[in-house]
Amino acid sequence: MSSSPSSTLARISTATPSRSLELGRVGDPVKRHDGVPKVTGEFAYSSDLQAAGMLWGKTVRSPHAHARIVELDISEALRLPGVHAVLTHEDVPGKKTYGLEFADQPVLAADRVRYFGEAVALVAAEEPEQARRAAAAVKVVYEPLEPVTEMERALEQEPLHPDRPTMPKEAGSHGYRDDPRPNVVRTLVVRHGDPETEGEVSVSGIYEIGIQDQAFLGPESGLAVPDGEGGVDVYVATQWLHVDRDQVAPCLGLPPEMVRIHLSGVGGAFGGREDLSMQIHGALLALRTGRPVKIVYDRQESFVGHIHRHPARIWCEHRATRTGKLVNVRMRILLDGGAYASSSTAVTSNAACFALGPYAVENALIESTCVYTNNPPCGAMRGFGAVQTCFAAEAQLDKLAAKLGIDPIELRLLNALAPGDFLPTGQPIGGSLPVAEVIRLAAALPVPEAETLPREAIRLPGGAGNTTRGEGVQRGIGFAVGFKNICYSEGFDDSTAARVILRADGSAEIHCAAAEVGQGVTDVILQVARTELGTDHVVLAAPETASVASAGSASASRMTWMAAGAVQLACRAALDDQASAGGGEVDVERIYRHARTTPLDPETGHITGERAHVAFAVAAMRVVVEVDVELGLTRVVWIGTAQDVGKAINPLAVEGQIEGGTAQGLGLALMEEIQTRDGLITNASFTDYLIPTTLDMPPVESVLVEDPEPDAPYGAKGVGEPPTVVSTAAIVSALRDATGRELTRVPVRPDDIVF
Amino acid sequence: MKIRLTVNGEPREADVWAGENLLTTLRDALELPGSKNACEQGECGSCSVLLDGALVCACLVLAAQVDGHEVTTVEGLADGDGLHRVQRAFVEAGAVQCGFCTPGLVVATVALLESNPDPSDDEMREALSGNLCRCTGYAKIFDAVRLAARS
Numbered sequence: 001m002s003s004s005p006s007s008t009l010a011r012i013s014t015a016t017p018s019r020s021l022e023l024g025r026v027g028d029p030v031k032r033h034d035g036v037p038k039v040t041g042e043f044a045y046s047s048d049l050q051a052a053g054m055l056w057g058k059t060v061r062s063p064h065a066h067a068r069i070v071e072l073d074i075s076e077a078l079r080l081p082g083v084h085a086v087l088t089h090e091d092v093p094g095k096k097t098y099g100l101e102f103a104d105q106p107v108l109a110a111d112r113v114r115y116f117g118e119a120v121a122l123v124a125a126e127e128p129e130q131a132r133r134a135a136a137a138v139k140v141v142y143e144p145l146e147p148v149t150e151m152e153r154a155l156e157q158e159p160l161h162p163d164r165p166t167m168p169k170e171a172g173s174h175g176y177r178d179d180p181r182p183n184v185v186r187t188l189v190v191r192h193g194d195p196e197t198e199g200e201v202s203v204s205g206i207y208e209i210g211i212q213d214q215a216f217l218g219p220e221s222g223l224a225v226p227d228g229e230g231g232v233d234v235y236v237a238t239q240w241l242h243v244d245r246d247q248v249a250p251c252l253g254l255p256p257e258m259v260r261i262h263l264s265g266v267g268g269a270f271g272g273r274e275d276l277s278m279q280i281h282g283a284l285l286a287l288r289t290g291r292p293v294k295i296v297y298d299r300q301e302s303f304v305g306h307i308h309r310h311p312a313r314i315w316c317e318h319r320a321t322r323t324g325k326l327v328n329v330r331m332r333i334l335l336d337g338g339a340y341a342s343s344s345t346a347v348t349s350n351a352a353c354f355a356l357g358p359y360a361v362e363n364a365l366i367e368s369t370c371v372y373t374n375n376p377p378c379g380a381m382r383g384f385g386a387v388q389t390c391f392a393a394e395a396q397l398d399k400l401a402a403k404l405g406i407d408p409i410e411l412r413l414l415n416a417l418a419p420g421d422f423l424p425t426g427q428p429i430g431g432s433l434p435v436a437e438v439i440r441l442a443a444a445l446p447v448p449e450a451e452t453l454p455r456e457a458i459r460l461p462g463g464a465g466n467t468t469r470g471e472g473v474q475r476g477i478g479f480a481v482g483f484k485n486i487c488y489s490e491g492f493d494d495s496t497a498a499r500v501i502l503r504a505d506g507s508a509e510i511h512c513a514a515a516e517v518g519q520g521v522t523d524v525i526l527q528v529a530r531t532e533l534g535t536d537h538v539v540l541a542a543p544e545t546a547s548v549a550s551a552g553s554a555s556a557s558r559m560t561w562m563a564a565g566a567v568q569l570a571c572r573a574a575l576d577d578q579a580s581a582g583g584g585e586v587d588v589e590r591i592y593r594h595a596r597t598t599p600l601d602p603e604t605g606h607i608t609g610e611r612a613h614v615a616f617a618v619a620a621m622r623v624v625v626e627v628d629v630e631l632g633l634t635r636v637v638w639i640g641t642a643q644d645v646g647k648a649i650n651p652l653a654v655e656g657q658i659e660g661g662t663a664q665g666l667g668l669a670l671m672e673e674i675q676t677r678d679g680l681i682t683n684a685s686f687t688d689y690l691i692p693t694t695l696d697m698p699p700v701e702s703v704l705v706e707d708p709e710p711d712a713p714y715g716a717k718g719v720g721e722p723p724t725v726v727s728t729a730a731i732v733s734a735l736r737d738a739t740g741r742e743l744t745r746v747p748v749r750p751d752d753i754v755f
Numbered sequence: 756m757k758i759r760l761t762v763n764g765e766p767r768e769a770d771v772w773a774g775e776n777l778l779t780t781l782r783d784a785l786e787l788p789g790s791k792n793a794c795e796q797g798e799c800g801s802c803s804v805l806l807d808g809a810l811v812c813a814c815l816v817l818a819a820q821v822d823g824h825e826v827t828t829v830e831g832l833a834d835g836d837g838l839h840r841v842q843r844a845f846v847e848a849g850a851v852q853c854g855f856c857t858p859g860l861v862v863a864t865v866a867l868l869e870s871n872p873d874p875s876d877d878e879m880r881e882a883l884s885g886n887l888c889r890c891t892g893y894a895k896i897f898d899a900v901r902l903a904a905r906s
Contacts, residue, residue, distance in 0.1 A: 035846035038854030039838065039861055041789020041829035048788040129772075217793040217801060217855040217889050267793070267855030268889050299794045458877050518853025518890050652849040652895075659892035660852065686798035686887065694880040697893045 029652035045265035047221035051292035058131035060121035062113035065679025071141035082130035094253030114339035117304025147374035177602035190605030192424035195365030199319025207392035210673035212309035218267015224282035231258030242550035269517035271380030303684035307379030342379030350385030358483035394729035442620035445640035472630035476738025482726025497549035498566035507537035513551035520653035532571035557718025566592035619722035621730035632750025646717030665727025763831025778813035800886030803859035829858035844903035852890035
């Protein structure tokens, strides 16, 4: 630990690149160790893999959101040239379903499809074109059923999973309450203090969030290679190797050691690779044909190949004193989980637990419910439930500030949560959480002066579309604060293993199954190993399941903390072992665990032990926008943010996470939404699903607030999610300031501004 | 049909079918997977290459069109072990995260600096607006372009 919470170090990034180091230690701005192969094109992504004798796999998918499968005929497809296998649900040798928390998703649909794009059959052929033709020749006769597409109606309609594995008998142990309504994935009610407490003033609102896609650029892809002895190696872009293995092996009817998952180059993840895509499918085809099988989704298929961010509707009432102190917050959160559970249970809980934002409130009633529908399945995406509630709760605070005539930043400072305060779950804030400090630092960032007219069209809303010369353009400044937990929670305690082979000459080889998804965890691992071992001579072995135990998932802003902890532990043990042995080579594996968490009480939503969450992080953001109020077009001019990072292990990568995470929140604020009609996706392409370009992103000025987390290795917190949580709320806050409109739904459409 | 082209300075031949795009030929037949397949409809720029020096999306060019022409891919920019100044700048500035967009952005930046050695920020933003990046928020990519322009 480098400093106490009181001696916070604030650092303001500069416009020029930071000093970089090749072999940096903890705290240095390190150049990526995979940077050179990535700029030369040599880095192998999962879609670049080749193997001798390789076949191409293709997935037959449902064109319906909800239908019964009446007939499935593969005979014609089997007769086509180059085709080696056509598989259906009957060919799944083991367990027929899989899933992260409930195994409710069929490997291949048997008698019913529940979403547009659900996998029904598989094909393997010599050439990709042959596989495509064969997939088209698989005859599936459907009897369409009425799709369940409205979240609220889902609670009254026929259950989509009548035979769903019910809440485990030990449900209490996971904090799940029984909910007799149909189509409920999970309901969590958190009661805090006296939820009937009245305030002197109150503000209410209903907020909506559209479905956001992770839109990672590298499509789902991988290569499955049979080992000739009944087992299989799967090379794939994923976030969690061992949990992939534990879902794949039972479906193949194989013991886990006969399935080896290897991390291939990952072209972005953002939560979208937590669930399986081609892993079981590729393995089934490879084992059936005895040949390596490659599957690569195209962009359209990718939109149905992974889960998305939950769309939500959120009802809020904030009660306060006339001086602005929050006394009671009541929120009802409804999330659309789509057709299968994925990680919806945890998203439901996160939405509830962080719904209030980083504010101390003595009374609250929060109900968070996630439902099954026939819409696209939803699960993990960066921010994980906290994005949706941050947008709603921060809008409410702006509304309250306006009603009371209080500066919105002062209102936030007045209510800011601090160590020693309690969350609505009853958990005290024990470690670091510099809420007031990030608010003050973000608020103190000077906003750029308004630009004069006339100016180049590219610097106006509408850009090169040349839609205005400045008439109708109004400027607005917004502010928001985002808040989320770090690491897994509620008794789902996971761990990270690291193995260190320390040689007599002091050089070392590290094994850790942490998924490098672009966030830079491999550099963190190498920095920690160099720091702990005091040598430059450290290499990291390719991550796979056979040589080291699980690293857990690259998600929940946990991987830096957990991998750093595991590598630190293993390095120190290796040095000790080597010293006791008087030198020579040692090979040690150690498992790192964070402080234990326990489930929430299913009735009260309160903690049942010391904590349900491990740690927290907060970010504040100030935004300047210009809006053409006649056309509803927006230009984000500038963003300034202060983020609580604990300790920046690699400041260059931390800034990159903040800038990139901010861009994804900007996308949700202004443009990103999967459009559906009766459950069918209508914009499955980058032509129609827009993500921010160079013309959409303003400069982002970031202040890293280093307030070390006492329990974390080096004090480091994860940094990936807070910027995404806060930026949607902050940008819409600025739009409200510019337009005077309520803007209760994201993405904000031009119509919402004009009409 | 057989096509003959020059790729990264070397004469190459490939057997292609009439509907095949240049990206597929480069990645599969010519074993140059550096150009990426993120959208395959000209929206993301991940497959950017230089065709007779002009920036194109390889997914929007038919392989048959390049018979007799010259193609430069990301694999052709480095001079032996020496990185192209744009490649070096992307590494130095932290402009790479997952890296899937990087080959396309590197090629697009090379094309930009060829035609405009000292672009303004607005020119840079406009020139690279056809290349999507989902990880970086572009800030460090702009840093890399400025750094490459200076070096």
